[in-house]
Amino acid sequence: MPCKIFYTPERLIEELMKRRIVPLEIIKVRMFEDVGYRYLYMFRVSSYEWWIIDECTDYSGCGSHNREVMEKLVKHYRSIYGKLVKYEEYEVPSKVYHLLKNTLYEAYKGN
Secondary structure (H helix, E strand, C coil): CCEEEEECCCCCCCCCHHCCCCEEEEEEEEEECCCCCEEEEEEEEEECCEEEEEEECCCCCCCCHHHHHHHHHHHHHHHHHHHCCCCEEEEEEEEHHHHHHHHHHHHHHHC
């Protein structure tokens, strides 16, 4: 399954608009850490491809701005397309997320 990672909400939005993509599914994952929360947003843009942004945090310098932009984007798609864009929310410990991310990266590299 191809996956593209974005590091700013603006870059993700730019790519969605440039390609005129309406996501088939949006998943928001709230990861809890000792110092606060971090948010991962996953957009399924085709039957086999996901676009991900996980740089949105509430406690970093630009985290609040990033999260606000992402929430507006999600709200935009949900208000226009309603149930046509599947939406789910989850909450997991950040240690579990990082373990999975690192494991998948190692598998991707072939190690």
